[in-house]
Structures are given as structure tokens and as C-alpha cells.
Amino acid sequence: MTEYLIRRLLLIVPVLLLISLLAFIVMEAPPGDFVTSYMMRQAEAGALFDGAGVEEGLRAMWGLDKPWYVRYLRWLGNLLRGDLGYSLFWQAPVGEIIASRFILSMTVALAATVLVWVIAFPIGIYSATRQYSLSDNAVTFVGFLGLSIPNFLLALIMMYLANRFLNISIGGLFSQKYVTAEWSWGKLLDFLGHLWVPIIVIGVAGTAGLIRILRANLLDEISKSYVEMARAKGLRETVLIMKYPVRIAINPFISSIGWVLPGMISGDVIVSVVLGLPTAGPLFLQALRQQDMMLAGAYIMLISICTVVGILLSDILLAVVDPRIRYH
Amino acid sequence: MDGKLLEVKDLSISFPTEAGVIRAVNEVSFEVPRRTTVGVVGESGCGKSVTARALLNIVQPPGRIDGGEVLFHGDDGAGEPVDLLSMAPKGAAIRHFRGKRIAMIFQDPMTCLSPVHTVGNQIAESIRIHDRDVSAGEARDRAVALLTEVGIPNPAGRLDSYSFELSGGMRQRALMAVALAAEPELLIADEPTTAIDVTIQAKFLDLIGRLQDERHMSILFITHDLGVIAEISRVVVVMYLGRVVEVGRVEEIYERPLHPYTQLLFRSIPNEHVPRKTPLAQIKGVVPDPFSRPPGCPFSDRCPSFVQGTCDAAVPPLYEVEEQHHARCFLYDEVDA
Ligand SMILES: Nc1ncnc2c1ncn2[C@@H]1O[C@H](COP(=O)(O)OP(=O)(O)OP(=O)(O)O)[C@@H](O)[C@H]1O
Ligand SMILES: [Mg+2]
Numbered sequence: 001m002t003e004y005l006i007r008r009l010l011l012i013v014p015v016l017l018l019i020s021l022l023a024f025i026v027m028e029a030p031p032g033d034f035v036t037s038y039m040m041r042q043a044e045a046g047a048l049f050d051g052a053g054v055e056e057g058l059r060a061m062w063g064l065d066k067p068w069y070v071r072y073l074r075w076l077g078n079l080l081r082g083d084l085g086y087s088l089f090w091q092a093p094v095g096e097i098i099a100s101r102f103i104l105s106m107t108v109a110l111a112a113t114v115l116v117w118v119i120a121f122p123i124g125i126y127s128a129t130r131q132y133s134l135s136d137n138a139v140t141f142v143g144f145l146g147l148s149i150p151n152f153l154l155a156l157i158m159m160y161l162a163n164r165f166l167n168i169s170i171g172g173l174f175s176q177k178y179v180t181a182e183w184s185w186g187k188l189l190d191f192l193g194h195l196w197v198p199i200i201v202i203g204v205a206g207t208a209g210l211i212r213i214l215r216a217n218l219l220d221e222i223s224k225s226y227v228e229m230a231r232a233k234g235l236r237e238t239v240l241i242m243k244y245p246v247r248i249a250i251n252p253f254i255s256s257i258g259w260v261l262p263g264m265i266s267g268d269v270i271v272s273v274v275l276g277l278p279t280a281g282p283l284f285l286q287a288l289r290q291q292d293m294m295l296a297g298a299y300i301m302l303i304s305i306c307t308v309v310g311i312l313l314s315d316i317l318l319a320v321v322d323p324r325i326r327y328h
Numbered sequence: 329m330d331g332k333l334l335e336v337k338d339l340s341i342s343f344p345t346e347a348g349v350i351r352a353v354n355e356v357s358f359e360v361p362r363r364t365t366v367g368v369v370g371e372s373g374c375g376k377s378v379t380a381r382a383l384l385n386i387v388q389p390p391g392r393i394d395g396g397e398v399l400f401h402g403d404d405g406a407g408e409p410v411d412l413l414s415m416a417p418k419g420a421a422i423r424h425f426r427g428k429r430i431a432m433i434f435q436d437p438m439t440c441l442s443p444v445h446t447v448g449n450q451i452a453e454s455i456r457i458h459d460r461d462v463s464a465g466e467a468r469d470r471a472v473a474l475l476t477e478v479g480i481p482n483p484a485g486r487l488d489s490y491s492f493e494l495s496g497g498m499r500q501r502a503l504m505a506v507a508l509a510a511e512p513e514l515l516i517a518d519e520p521t522t523a524i525d526v527t528i529q530a531k532f533l534d535l536i537g538r539l540q541d542e543r544h545m546s547i548l549f550i551t552h553d554l555g556v557i558a559e560i561s562r563v564v565v566v567m568y569l570g571r572v573v574e575v576g577r578v579e580e581i582y583e584r585p586l587h588p589y590t591q592l593l594f595r596s597i598p599n600e601h602v603p604r605k606t607p608l609a610q611i612k613g614v615v616p617d618p619f620s621r622p623p624g625c626p627f628s629d630r631c632p633s634f635v636q637g638t639c640d641a642a643v644p645p646l647y648e649v650e651e652q653h654h655a656r657c658f659l660y661d662e663v664d665a
Contacts, residue, residue, distance in 0.1 A: 131389065223388070225439040229506070232384055232434070234426035234457050237418045244442055323490045324443055 001319065001326065008315065012308055016301075019308075020079065023300040024072045027293050034088050034291045035059050041290075062088055075297065084301075085294030089287070094298045098280055102302055104173060105272075105279040109264035112199045116206040116260070117253070123207075124214030129241060131219060139211065146208030155201045155274045162197075170197045171276040179278075198275055202268050206260065213252055221245035247321070254318050258311030266303050332401050333546045334360040334383065334430075334514055335409065339396035341378055341387060350618040352378045352391070354570045357646070360514060365540065365547040367561030367578070369554060369593070371615055375570040376550045377435055380516050383548070384430055385412050385422045400425065428458040431512035435519045435550075437500045441491035447502045448487030451475070454509035474505040479535055497528035501535070508539065516548045521556060533560055554594060558582060566590050569615065569626035572646065576653035586655035589627045625657070633659060 035058045059065040063074070078085055084094035127139045162170045172179075173194045178187045221227065222245045230240040269281035280299055287295035319326045341353040353375040360366050368376050381387060383398050399409035415422040434440050441450060451474055452467035462470070468487065475483030478501040491499055500520060507515060517536070521529040537560060540547055549561055557564055557578070564581045566574040566589070574587040585591045592611045613630040616622065622629040624640040631639065638658050647660040 225434045225436045226442040228381075228386065228388075228434055229432075229440045229503075230442075230453075231386060232426050232432040233454050233506070233510075234423040234428060235453070236423065244445075247444055248442075322444055324492060327490070327493070 004319070005316065008312055012312065015308055016304065017076075019304045020076055020297075020301060021072070023297055023304070024068075024075065027288075027291075027296055027300075028068055030291065032291065033059075033064050034062070034293065035064060037289070037291045038088075075294070079301065084298040087287075087292055087295045089290050089292040089295070094294050097295065098283065098298055098302070101278060101280040101283055102299075104277070105265045105281065106261075106306075108173075108195065108198050108202065108277070108279060109261055109268075111195060112203040112206065112264055113260055115199055115203045116210055119203075120207045120210035120214060121253075124211045125218060125241065125246060127211065128215045128218035128222060139215075143208040143211050146204045147212075149204070151201055151205060151268060152270045152274045154204060155197075155271050158197060158201060159275070170194070173198070173277050173279075198268075198271065198277055201271050201275070202264055206264070210253070210256070213256075214249060217249035217252055218245055221249050251318060251322060254321065255314050257317070258314040259307060261310050262303050262307040265306065331362055332359045333362045334548075335397075335399040335401065336379075336383070337397040337399065339379065339382060339398065339413075340394040341375075341382055341391055342394055343391045345390065348619055352570050352618075353382070355396070356567070356570070356572050357396075358565045358572060358575055360546050360548055361563070362513075362546055363540070363544050364563065365549055365561040366563045366565060367557035368548065368550045368565045368567060369552060369557055370567035371552060373615060374567045376567060377518050379567075380432065380518050380548065380550055383412070383516060384426050384432060385415060385417050386426075387417070400429065402429070424458070427454055427507075427512065428510045429512055430514045430516065431507040431510065432516040433503050433507045433518065433520055435522070437496065437503055437520065437523055440503050441499060441506070443491055446488050446490060447471075447475075447494070447505075450506050451487075451502075451509050454506050458510045470509070471505070474509055475502070477539070478502070478504045478508070479531075480505070496524045497532065500524055500528075500532060504535070504539070508543070511543070512545060514546045514548065516550070518550045519552070520549075521551065521553070529556075536560060566593070569621060571626055571643075571656060572654075573627065573656045574654065575646070576650075580650065580653045586649050586653065586660065587627075587657050588631045588633050588659070590655075592632075633657075 035055050038058070039055060056065070063071065066074075075085060084098065086092070087094050087097055090097050123139055127136045130136045159170055162168050173191055174187065175190050175194075178190045181187055222241075224245070227240065227244050230244050231237070235243075266281065269285055271277075272279045272281040273285065280302075284296060284299040286292075287299070336359070337357050339353055339356040340351070343350040343352055356375070356379055358366070368379070370376055378387070378391065382393060385393075385398070387393055393413055396413065398412040400412055401409045412422060412425060441447065448468060448471050451471040452464065455467045455470055456462050456464075471487055472483045475486055480486050480498060480501050486494075486498075486502070491502070494502060500523075504520075520536075521532055524532065533556065536547065536549075539545075547560075549557070551557060561578055564574075564576060564578050565572055566581070566587065568589050574581065574585065574590045576586075581590065582594065585594050589611070611630055612632075616629065622640060624638075624642055625631070625644055628634055628639040634640075635658065644656050644658045644661075646654045646656045648654050649660045
């Protein structure tokens with residue numbers, strides 16, 4: 001087990017290096033660079049430059065004239081020292097720009113994940129133990145609805161309904177007066193008051209998905225002989241369901257921890273844009289459009305680290321709960 | 329034989345499926361005497377496992393029990409028997425019987441033990457479900473004693489093993505320990521030897537015989553291996569397509585099988601009771617699927633003694649042809665009358 005852990009931890013290093021390289025290549029892929037898009041925006045704004053000279057000057061100033069591997073290595077070197085780089089668009093260190101937003105993203109995603117679990121778990125069990133009953137069919141139907149409605153559409157619908165019937169505006173994560181304010185009890189309460197909208201929007205599809213996974217896994221397990229054996233021993237139905245099939249059907253839940261969280265952070269960029277959330281997603285989208293490489297790269301790296309660490313955590317947890325994995 | 333322990337009366341079970349209703353078990357009746365092994369034989373799909381589960385009032389969905397009684401005669405026959413099928417399947421009453429008075433080991437020994445719980449955990453659970461006063465330590469001690477009893481080497485060490493760490497034969501023995509933990513009066517063993525190889529099988533049968541002697545329990549032994557039945561059971565129940573077609577003491581059934589199906593069945597295996605010079609018989613045709621069963625006697629479409637107008641007209645009753653020896657065939661119509 002210890003050896004396994006060390007091996008897994010060591011493996012993280014090359015994986016992250018590879019991801020950083022891939023991220024860099026992908027960011028380089030579109031034609032042009034920050035200067036091109038910068039000049040374009042300037043031109044749109046009506047400013048006129050003597051093209052070539054200025055562009056070259058800017059490139060030299062920002063180091064964009066160097067070959068890609070030089071820029072990559074420089075970026076990587078900074079990353080290793082914990083420096084996320086400098087955003088050319090915001091003219092500020094990436095770390096400063098992204099930190100608070102990324103924490104908000106994590107908070108929203110974490111809250112949504114917890115909600116998804118808390119709701120999906122009992123419903124999945126209920127549904128599986130009453131296969132094809134009226135309630136099971138109802139759950140299945142609602143689940144399919146939840147899975148098939150795109151998140152951004154759900155966000156729009158909720159905004160419309162809230163506006164129309166509750167006469168409130170539910171965009172953002174803070175009320176106007178708190179947006180720039182320091183953290184305080186008032187701001188925290190205000191934040192919690194806003195949090196439920198994105199949580200529901202982001203969580204619905206995840207909940208529906210997990211219910212289906214848990215139900216399918218449980219149905220597989222419930223018909224196995226060890227469950228019948230437990231029943232034939234005289235164990236109470238609820239106890240035996242929780243002790244045997246649920247215990248085994250939960251494995252996919254655990255292995256989902258690794259990707260659910262980063263998936264929720266990154267997958268809901270559109271929702272954040274629609275709802276006007278001050279999270280990292282919209283910032284990332286913007287950075288990509290402006291070819292603000294350092295900012296986009298930092299976002300990708302943060303998500304990747306979340307994913308890699310999450311998967312490691314879920315693998316360890318899986319080994320703890322499942323002896324079959326532990327022993328092999 | 330020492331009086332009845334369990335009595336199955338007119339048990340019928342069906343499975344409503346998309347394709348139609350499968351009548352898996354039809355009016356099955358038999359008895360299990362005390363301290364006796366009863367063997368149930370029949371081809372695959374004839375309803376052995378479904379019947380066995382029903383004795384514990386367990387039916388797999390979408391199955392339902394359409395009728396019948398499972399009477400348990402407790403306390404050496406004193407007092408009224410209780411009908412296990414009249415109890416709520418998830419209620420407390422039936423749970424006092426499951427494991428405690430009737431234990432069962434299911435057909436697939438490889439998956440009968442949970443892959444994520446230790447053997448010791450599952451044995452201790454069997455003990456403590458029915459006796460809450462037993463402490464965890466005591467349950468452990470008793471688990472070690474049980475593992476010793478079923479012949480598992482290094483029992484104390486095996487307590488913390490998982491099923492996937494055990495060989496097939498050891499798994500089967502561990503399962504036995506789980507089933508016997510609450511000291512049942514009846515053990516139902518559904519094809520316990522099918523999945524293990526022949527040498528281990530013989531040892532396992534010896535073990536079952538020894539345990540029965542020591543514990544004075546009854547065993548309902550389900551198999552399609554007639555050799556095994558001959559070796560360990562005293563009474564044989566032969567099933568075909570969800571019906572009992574013949575019941576009798578083992579010697580009688582082997583020496584003088586009455587039902588044409590039994591006769592063919594016993595002639596179709598090499599057997600010490602049948603002289604080698606008789607060629608092995610083949611039962612013509614195959615077991616019909618649940619939706620195309622012949623009218624009348626379930627065996628009529630494959631039967632060499634088929635009589636048109638009689639066998640396809642009605643299901644024959646179970647005739648008592650000799651004392652304690654019944655057959656469901658119109659051949660014995662006069663005998664009974
Ligand atoms: N869960 C179920 N759903 C539908 N039909 C079932 C179900 N379980 C059993 N059956 C039906 O009941 C019949 C009897 O099945 P059973 O498992 O008792 O056979 P068996 O005699 O134990 O056979 P085997 O020797 O293969 O174990 C089968 O033909 C099958 O069609
Ligand atoms: Mg069976």
C-alpha cells in the first residue's frame with residue numbers, strides 16, 4: 001500500500017509536465033498571438049498605429065518574439081516557482097487575478113458536488129430497490145429530463161422564472177453593494193443567498209447522472225448471490241442493502257470524485273457566463289479569445305492539478321474500501 | 329425416519345414476464361423428515377432453485393407465490409406447524425426462521441460470499457443476527473470453531489481472509505460455516521458441488537455427511553448429479569418442468585424407477601445400479617421452453633410410453649404406487665384405483 005502510494009505520487013510529476021506541454025501547444029495553436037488580437041482591438045477602438053513597427057516592439061517587450069520552446073520553458077520555470085505569470089490583458093500578475101475567482105469556482109463546484117451526492121445517493125438506492133415501480137419510473141423520467149436539458153438553458157429558465165414570478169434578479173454571486181466590498185458576515189449571507197441558483201443549475205444534470213449510475217450498479221449487485229445469502233441469513237432488508245450491495249455499488253461514486261469536481265469547475269463556463277458569475281470560467285473564456293496566454297495557461301494548470309489530485313484521492317479511497325483493489 | 333420437519337404443500341410460483349407468465353413451480357408437494365437428507369433432482373430449469381428459495385419465503389422479482397404452504401414443524405413436532413408463506417416476506421417473523429432454523433447455501437459458491445467483507449465478518453454476522461447477546465469477541469471465537477469444524481486449515485488466520493483469497497473448495501467450506509453458524513435445523517444446499525472438481529467434491533460430501541450426523545439436522549440437497557444423490561440422500565424428489573414427477577426412498581427409486589422420465593434419467597447415466605451392458609439411453613427431444621409446454625402431462629412430448637388422448641388430456645395426479653413411493657404418471661392409474 002505504501003509502495004503503491006509512493007508510486008502514484010511520483011507519477012504525478014511527469015503527468016503534470018505532460019499536461020503543461022499539451023496545454024501550451026493547444027494555446028499556441030490558433031493563428032496569431034496576443035499582439036495580433038491586441039492590435040485588432042485597438043483598430044476597432046479607432047486607434048491608428050504604424051502597424052509593423054509597433055507590433056514588433058510590443059512582441060519584444062513582452063517576450064513574444066522568442067521561439068515557442070523558450071517561452072514554454074520560461075513559463076514552466078515560473079510555474080515551478082509558484083509564479084503563474086503576468087496577464088498581458090489585465091496588466092497584472094495572473095495569481096492575483098485568478099485566485100479569488102478560482103476559490104469561488106471551487107466553492108460553487110464543491111457545494112454542487114455535495115448536493116449532488118446528498119440527493120443522488122438516497123434516490124438511487126430507493127429507485128433500485130423498487131425497480132419498475134411507479135416511483136422508480138417517475139425518478140427515471142425526471143432523471144432523463146434533468147440529463148437532457150442543457151445547463152445554460154436551465155439557467156435561462158430559472159432566471160426568467162425568478163424574474164417573472166418572484167420579481168428578483170438572480171444573476172451573479174453577490175448583490176450590487178457587496179461586489180467590491182470586503183468579506184463580512186453580511187457579504188457571506190448575501191453570497192449564500194445567491195449560491196443556490198448556480199448550484200441547482202450545475203447540480204441537476206450531475207444528480208440525474210449519478211442516480212442512473214448508482215441505480216444501474218445497485219441493480220447489478222442486488223441480484224448477486226451474496227445478497228440473497230445475507231437475506232437468507234435473516235438480516236433485515238434495509239441493513240443488508242446498505243451493508244452489501246450499496247457498499248460495492250458505491251465504488252463508481254468514489255472513483256467519480258476525481259473528475260466530478262474539476263468537471264464541475266470547468267464544465268460550467270457557459271452557465272457562469274449566462275448567470276454572470278464572477279468565477280474563473282468566464283475569465284478563462286475571455287483569456288482564450290484575447291490570446292492572453294499566461295492567464296489561460298494558469299487556468300488549465302489549476303484544473304489539471306485539481307483533476308490529478310482528485311483522481312489520486314479517489315484511487316486511495318477506493319483501495320481503502322475495496323480489498324480486491326488493495327490486494328492486487 | 330423421525331417425523332416431519334418441513335412440509336411443502338401445493339406450492340405454485342410464477343414469473344410474469346414481458347413474453348408471458350412463466351409457471352416455474354406447479355403444485356409441488358414433498359416432505360423433509362427430521363435428521364434426513366432429501367435430494368431434489370431434475371434438469372436445468374425445472375424449478376429446483378425457485379422451490380428452494382420459496383422455503384424461506386424468498387422469491388426473486390418479478391416472481392410471485394401463487395399458492396401453497398410451507399409448514400415448519402418446530403420443537404420435535406410438538407405444537408402446531410407454522411406456515412412460512414403466510415408471513416410477510418420482509419417481516420420479523422420470517423427472519424427468525426431464516427438462517428436460524430432453515431439455512432441455505434445458494435447455487436453459485438463463487439459469489440455467495442461478499443467480496444468486500446471478511447469471512448469472519450460474515451460468519452459472526454450469522455451468529456449475531458439471531459443472538460444479540462453474543463459479543464464480538466465471542467462471535468469471533470465461535471467463528472474459529474466453525475471454520476475448524478468445516479475443515480479449513482489455519483482457521484484463526486482465515487477469519488480475516490476475503491473470499492477471493494480462498495480456493496473453490498475452501499470457499500465452499502467457508503460458506504458452509506456461514507450457513508451453519510446459527511445452528512439451523514434444516515440446511516438447503518443448492519447444487520453445492522457443481523462448481524468444484526470431483527476430488528474436492530467427494531471430500532465435501534463426506535463433510536456434509538459428518539456435519540449432519542453431529543448436528544442432527546435435515547438437509548435438502550439439490551443437484552442434477554444422480555450419483556451424488558445416491559450417495560447422500562435417503563429420499564429423492566424428481567422434478568420435471570416445475571412439477572414433482574416422482575418421490576420415494578432412494579433405494580426404491582434407483583431399483584425401480586416408476587416414472588418414464590426417471591427411468592430414462594437413471595438409464596442415461598453410467599451407474600453402479602445399472603448393469604454396464606445396457607446402452608445409455610437418450611431422452612429424445614429437449615426440455616420445452618416455458619411457453620411451449622405440452623398440454624396434459626409435462627413429459628408427454630418426450631415420453632416413450634405416451635398414450636394419445638390420455639397423456640395430453642390432463643395432468644396426471646401423483647399416484648402412490650407403493651408405500652412412500654409416488655409417481656405422476658397415468659401408467660399407475662389402475663394401481664391407485
Ligand atoms: N428471476 C426470474 N425471472 C423470470 N423467470 C425466472 C426467474 N427465476 C427463475 N425463473 C424461471 O423459473 C424456472 C426455474 O428456474 P430454477 O432456477 O428454479 O431452475 P433450476 O431447476 O434451479 O435450474 P438449474 O439446475 O439450472 O439451477 C426457469 O426456467 C426460469 O424460466
Ligand atoms: Mg438452480
